[in-house]
Amino acid sequence: MNKQIKLAKRPVGMPDESTWTFETSAIPSPKEGEFLLKQEYISLDPAMRGWMNDAKSYIPPVQIGEVMRAGSIGTVIESKHPEFKVGDVLSGWGGVQQYLVSTGQGFFKVDANLAPMPVYIGTLGMPGMTAYFGILEVGKIKEGDVVLVSGAAGAVGSVVGQIAKIKGCTVIGIAGGPEKCKYVTETLGFDGAIDYKNGDMKKELRALCPKGIDVYFDNVGGEILDLALTRIRRDARIVICGAISQYNNTTPIKGPSNYLSLLVNRGTMQGMVVMDYAPNFGKAAMDMGTWMAQGKLKSREDIYDGIENFRETFTRLFTGEKMGKLVLKVSE
Amino acid sequence: MNKQIKLAKRPVGMPDESTWTFETSAIPSPKEGEFLLKQEYISLDPAMRGWMNDAKSYIPPVQIGEVMRAGSIGTVIESKHPEFKVGDVLSGWGGVQQYLVSTGQGFFKVDANLAPMPVYIGTLGMPGMTAYFGILEVGKIKEGDVVLVSGAAGAVGSVVGQIAKIKGCTVIGIAGGPEKCKYVTETLGFDGAIDYKNGDMKKELRALCPKGIDVYFDNVGGEILDLALTRIRRDARIVICGAISQYNNTTPIKGPSNYLSLLVNRGTMQGMVVMDYAPNFGKAAMDMGTWMAQGKLKSREDIYDGIENFRETFTRLFTGEKMGKLVLKVSE
Numbered sequence A, B: 001m002n003k004q005i006k007l008a009k010r011p012v013g014m015p016d017e018s019t020w021t022f023e024t025s026a027i028p029s030p031k032e033g034e035f036l037l038k039q040e041y042i043s044l045d046p047a048m049r050g051w052m053n054d055a056k057s058y059i060p061p062v063q064i065g066e067v068m069r070a071g072s073i074g075t076v077i078e079s080k081h082p083e084f085k086v087g088d089v090l091s092g093w094g095g096v097q098q099y100l101v102s103t104g105q106g107f108f109k110v111d112a113n114l115a116p117m118p119v120y121i122g123t124l125g126m127p128g129m130t131a132y133f134g135i136l137e138v139g140k141i142k143e144g145d146v147v148l149v150s151g152a153a154g155a156v157g158s159v160v161g162q163i164a165k166i167k168g169c170t171v172i173g174i175a176g177g178p179e180k181c182k183y184v185t186e187t188l189g190f191d192g193a194i195d196y197k198n199g200d201m202k203k204e205l206r207a208l209c210p211k212g213i214d215v216y217f218d219n220v221g222g223e224i225l226d227l228a229l230t231r232i233r234r235d236a237r238i239v240i241c242g243a244i245s246q247y248n249n250t251t252p253i254k255g256p257s258n259y260l261s262l263l264v265n266r267g268t269m270q271g272m273v274v275m276d277y278a279p280n281f282g283k284a285a286m287d288m289g290t291w292m293a294q295g296k297l298k299s300r301e302d303i304y305d306g307i308e309n310f311r312e313t314f315t316r317l318f319t320g321e322k323m324g325k326l327v328l329k330v331s332e
Helices: A047-051 A126-138 A157-166 A178-187 A201-208 A222-229 A274-293 A307-319 B047-051 B126-138 B157-166 B178-187 B201-208 B222-229 B257-264 B274-293 B307-319
Strands: A002-007 A020-025 A035-043 A072-079 A089-092 A099-102 A107-110 A146-150 A170-175 A192-195 A213-218 A232-240 A268-271 A301-305 A325-329 B002-007 B020-025 B035-043 B072-079 B089-092 B099-102 B107-110 B146-150 B170-175 B192-195 B213-218 B232-240 B268-271 B301-305 B325-329
Touching: A002 A307, A020 A307, A047 A307, A126 A157, A126 A213, A126 A232, A126 A274, A146 A157, A146 A222, A157 A170, A157 A213, A157 A274, A170 A178, A170 A201, A178 A192, A192 A201, A201 A222, A213 A222, A222 A232, A232 B257, A268 B257, A301 A307, A307 A325, B002 B307, B020 B307, B047 B307, B126 B157, B126 B213, B126 B232, B126 B274, B146 B157, B146 B222, B157 B170, B157 B213, B157 B274, B170 B178, B170 B201, B178 B192, B192 B201, B201 B222, B213 B222, B222 B232, B222 B257, B232 B257, B257 B268, B301 B307, B307 B325
Parallel strands: A146 A170, A146 A213, A170 A192, A213 A232, A232 A268, A301 A325, B146 B170, B146 B213, B170 B192, B213 B232, B232 B268, B301 B325
Antiparallel strands: A002 A020, A035 A072, A035 A099, A035 A325, A072 A089, A089 A107, A268 B268, B002 B020, B035 B072, B035 B099, B035 B325, B072 B089, B089 B107
């Protein structure tokens, strides 16, 4: 049987028991030109929360009754498609389900011998691509820049900071709790970390970036974005990648009160969506694969088990109870 | 005697009677290498409000006891400087006073035969330069763009919109009251105008920009910035030139709640300071002078008389009771 998670109701605030339904149905059969994919891992990302809102965005919202959208990786177990063979490992937009049939649209083959499957939905998947293009193309880092990144122990932030280190920047991360901060500095090699859950963030930021910051990569929004704005230097770039602190708001989003710092410092605040860079994902994967092989880019996945545990696991994105890329194993 | 306006106290909210002192002193005498300038007109600009705050900004704040900083234009009436002759007309940073001695720093000669003096502190001065570089270099307009500009009847906004029209854009202005809106469309040739003091701005913006906007030139901040964010198109540029709605706040500045529209639409919000473009002011003045001669760029000044009336006149910037560039005549 095939287990699926479908959107039942648009959540207000944090998703709860009523948000999704858990359904069981027969495993579908591929028709001519299709294949059957057995999904192994599902990617859990903050952006999924946005896809549940009935609002104009960069992609249409998930519809009520639809399988919850998610990145995934799995293995072809039956094929009537000339280009996909049994045993092929595919990454793409498989949604939160164990099996699916597809014509291949939205999927691409990966070499499961080169990296573990979860890495293909993490550092070599959308989060890694977001980090790569966000910090290089939007953040436009150059050697010697001071880079601040929030969500620094997370799937995107951890890669952002490591790429910035590779490119010769000074990198300060913001993360929640001493364990994550230690991970960021000791394992990932950031120059400093600020624990937003403890201590005086403003004072620590001043101490760690006495001359200010050139690039702020924002995954969180809210007060941390406002704090970063107080420390930007002339011609600073702020990359707006996400705003996890605001996604479950039941009140209006908190806009950055200090945005006039952009005027004073001639700063730029720019939004990004990773799909825009799809034509260059190959180059990025090659660069990041090389850095991983050289030990310069570390990847950490926090893997939970069981599609039945989707909601509880998804919630960890917002409570912060996870380390690195959050992944759900859905195969049995 | 020389009449001067000096900063007496840092205002909280709107400046009042206690903010400045009016002083009278002897007209100073130039020493070797200096000249005596008789000032004719003082430029009144929203940015002056920011210069009064004791905050890190793009220039140091005006100090208590100092002559209030302002752009100005005047005539050399005595000179011991080899490069400045009696009768030369100079524009620069003369402050709110009738006479001053200077070594020439911060002043440059203008040809008073080519344009009336007030135009040199308006369309051919800082406000015009702000408009020119803001819309061309930061806004990066191209033919066919839909451009929205707030403060559309003002010194900067009126020039922004006219330049955008010259460059083949569709231009919508936001201004306060029917008279200003009529001026913006009928005299300046904008394609549409929205009266923020009357009617449903959101509905009107949708009607006038059904396909959204490519560039928003922001002089006002607050709710209008937030509204503009709801209508930006893919790859839109927002030029942060000022935030007149927020300058006299006694509460924290209202940040743009809708800033995540930058993410969805891959938009850029960038701050600017006109002084950065000083090396290219000559080229801009040539372009704008040509457009004025061709009748494509109209300039309107609202001139009040008497340095004694500085505060009342300055207040008009924030109440909106003026049409075009606000200027104070200070010579007697």
